[in-house]
Amino acid sequence: MDRINGVSSPPFKHRQIVMAERPSGVLTPQHFRSEVVAVPPRSSDEVLLRNIFVSVAPHARAVMQGPTYRPQLSPGEVIPSSVIAEVVAAPPGGPEPGSIVGGVAGWQEYSVVPLSDIWPLERVGKLSHHLGLLGRNGLTAYFGIRQVAQVRAGETVVVSGAAGGVGHLAGQLARIAGARAIGISGAEEKNEILRQQLGYSATASRRSPSFAEGLRAACPDGVDVYFDNVGGPVLDAVLPLLNKYGRIVCCGVTAQYDADRPPPGPSGLAVQLIAKSLLMRGFLVADYLSQWPTAQRDLFALQENGDLTVLEDVRDGLDTAPDALIAMMAGGNVGQLAIRLAPDPPEWLTAR
Ligand SMILES: NC(=O)c1ccc[n+]([C@@H]2O[C@H](COP(=O)([O-])OP(=O)(O)OC[C@H]3O[C@@H](n4cnc5c(N)ncnc54)[C@H](OP(=O)(O)O)[C@@H]3O)[C@@H](O)[C@H]2O)c1
Incomplete structure (x- = not known):
């Protein structure tokens, strides 16, 4: 089996959480299923990511029910989320393996996504803040x-x-x-x-x-x-x-x-x-995509000078994600809810 950046190249198996059945009313654990499946092969314009954080958001509940600005989720599909991830492999001209990016992916250990679904992260602030304050x-x-x-x-x-x-x-x-x-x-x-x-x-x-x-x-x-x-x-x-x-x-x-x-x-x-x-x-x-970098700089400065306090609720391990979303829908979170799948890369521990 080939290895890319210390990680086995596909096919290898990983864990993901899918919608088991469409909810009707209040969300319960039976609406989710944890699976171990093969990471799919990557096509020429796709990136292989190792996810470090996945978000928990009410929008995941909304697409389990019906279409939003994204199509309705079907049973068996991965719960969608924002992620912060390490690039394992990318097409020529894409991000370097080992670089840290934000992306649209899902509740899974690895993701294969189009290049257009990821973006570089500036190395400022806590890594988890790129899902909340700076995300x-x-x-x-x-x-x-x-x-x-x-x-x-x-x-x-x-x-x-x-x-x-x-x-x-x-x-x-x-x-x-x-x-x-x-x-x-x-x-x-x-x-x-x-x-x-x-x-x-x-x-x-x-x-x-x-x-x-x-x-x-x-x-x-x-x-x-x-x-x-x-x-x-x-x-x-x-x-x-x-x-x-x-x-x-x-x-x-x-x-x-x-x-x-x-x-x-x-x-x-x-x-x-x-x-x-x-x-x-x-x-x-x-709608404001072109202004995101200015906004991120403003938000970071407000937090650095103590005007803005960031509250986070970070839970550990992919299998905690369904309960976290169920709790969120019952009001059980304070601040940004996120799931940590892997430790911060060492260079982020010294970022400011
Ligand atoms: N427009 C956009 O581009 C955009 C982007 C991101 C997010 N959003 C939306 O922004 C909203 C907040 O997202 P978030 O990630 O920050 O979630 P969040 O506010 O951290 O979590 C959801 C909160 O909603 C409250 N809630 C749950 N069920 C409720 C009910 N039946 N009636 C009233 N309140 C209820 C709960 O708080 P309490 O129990 O304390 O009330 C719960 O903690 C979501 O609707 C999300 O879809 C929109």
Whole structure:
């Protein structure tokens, strides 16, 4: 068997996690299956990666249900995720074997992906931060707050999923812009972290029987911007609080991902939009691809100078991924959720 960069060249076997059956309602372990299979051969425009981190994201749950901006997952297919990986083999002109890249791959030890699905990583910060702060979630928070909402000093900005990967950064970026950040999460322990560690001005718990009243009390001047990570009943509760010319940033609808079908639309949405001249806008972080490097530099600088605190929930071993996603859908994560499959390469331990 050939060896490339210390790793056996395919065919060799590795572990992966696939969708065993399509979920209906709440996600359970039976919807996943762990398999040992042969790594497929690589074609002339593909890269062989050894994955170091794989992300856990609500989007994985969404594609198990139906199409999003990606096609619906079929039973037997690998759960998709962002990855941070070491290049094992690449076509001529591609990245050097041994280099560390970001990519779109899945919950598996090795991945064979098109060259177009990977990108180089600048050797700054912690390696895991390239999934969170400097990866898709950090960039989503950055563009959502700065470009979609265009948050201004003195405004009130409400963030749902506020203790999650995107949300904990979005609220801090609103605070850094001079706004009053109000966080909504599913637990008082999470809300305490938002207030004590991240500088949120006030919080509300979506599971509290007095959620709507608590949120209203936290926003005495109304809401100028709602950064919506969850949709559903939380959106319903925020809508009446929006001020004239308010903006709703539609980032995600996590509340719908565990449901068989979308809930009926938020009642009175059109009336609110018209009466208050609201702007409700969806976006994909990929819409801002050309500006990612500038945003990554800004985000890194904010973290380096202590303005931005990064929260991570890193779990070990591929087999922990299904439980991590199940827990996430029940609100069991604080900050960016990621799975570590291998140690950081030594050169990253000294990166800054
Ligand atoms: N537009 C884009 O380009 C883009 C890019 C990246 C991510 N996203 C979206 O951004 C959102 C956040 O992603 P993330 O990775 O940072 O996830 P996350 O917020 O870390 O995790 C999901 C959180 O959603 C909350 N949640 C779960 N079920 C819920 C329900 N039924 N109702 C209300 N809240 C519920 C839970 O928090 P609590 O229990 O604390 O509320 C849970 O921790 C997702 O919808 C994702 O798809 C969009």
